[in-house]
Amino acid sequence: MTQDELKKAVGWAALDYVTPGTVVGVGTGSTAAHFIDALGSIKHQIEGAVSSSDASTARLKSLGIPVFDSNEVDVLDVYVDGADEINGHMQMIKGGGAALTREKIIAAMARKFVCIVDASKQVDVLGHFPLPVEVIPMARAYVARELVKLGGLPEYRQGVVTDNGNIILDVRSLTILDPVALENTINGIPGVVTVGLFANRGADVALIGTPEGVRTVK
Numbered sequence: 344m345t346q347d348e349l350k351k352a353v354g355w356a357a358l359d360y361v362t363p364g365t366v367v368g369v370g371t372g373s374t375a376a377h378f379i380d381a382l383g384s385i386k387h388q389i390e391g392a393v394s395s396s397d398a399s400t401a402r403l404k405s406l407g408i409p410v411f412d413s414n415e416v417d418v419l420d421v422y423v424d425g426a427d428e429i430n431g432h433m434q435m436i437k438g439g440g441a442a443l444t445r446e447k448i449i450a451a452m453a454r455k456f457v458c459i460v461d462a463s464k465q466v467d468v469l470g471h472f473p474l475p476v477e478v479i480p481m482a483r484a485y486v487a488r489e490l491v492k493l494g495g496l497p498e499y500r501q502g503v504v505t506d507n508g509n510i511i512l513d514v515r516s517l518t519i520l521d522p523v524a525l526e527n528t529i530n531g532i533p534g535v536v537t538v539g540l541f542a543n544r545g546a547d548v549a550l551i552g553t554p555e556g557v558r559t560v561k
């Protein structure tokens with residue numbers, strides 16, 4: 344099976360976690376895109392979606408799924424999204440698609456976070472994938488210097504402006520042994536909007552796409 348076929352399998356498997364009649368939290372990326380397509384097949388059974396990016400909003404709308412402003416919704420039953428890395432404690436690195444801030448907000452609103460990944464995203468220790476950090480543009484150089492003090496090698500993601508009008512620094516060379524502490528530390532740097540570490544609020548369920556089928560981890 345190709346990596347995209349594994350992503351498609353978990354995207355469709357996530358439909359099992361959608362409760363009819365509810366508003367669904369929807370992530371961003373190529374795996375989440377498969378979930379959106381799957382959601383399209385049951386669009387008459389759900390109220391609609393809250394979306395984590397302009398790209399996902401456009402895909403949802405193209406399938407006729409109503410998209411709600413997150414401020415109009417109190418709580419979400421479930422949030423379904425991919426990840427760039429996930430460890431055995433269900434902590435993740437996210438933000439490869441630059442949507443980390445909206446993803447983190449919607450994950451926080453949801454009762455259950457279902458992470459959908461192909462097996463290549465599973466790691467013992469987070470940090471091989473460069474850690475995305477969304478930063479207010481005027482703080483770029485300052486935040487980069489602070490990230491170097493933490494042992495990282497930040498790199499400006501050229502040509503990328505987030506849906507919130509900010510920039511992304513991708514931080515290499517981090518071995519993240521305490522993801523909660525690093526999430527809190529980086530989020531405390533003035534100018535950081537959010538870091539793509541999802542450790543304080545990790546996933547509740549992971550659906551892992553393998554050639555043998557979809558494996559569920561809780």
Ligand code: 5RP
Pocket residue numbers: 370371372373374375424425426427436437438439440441442443446
């Ligand atoms: C976007 C994300 C994505 O979930 C992450 O990058 C995984 O993407 P893909 O499903 O395309 O492999 O965090 O900001």
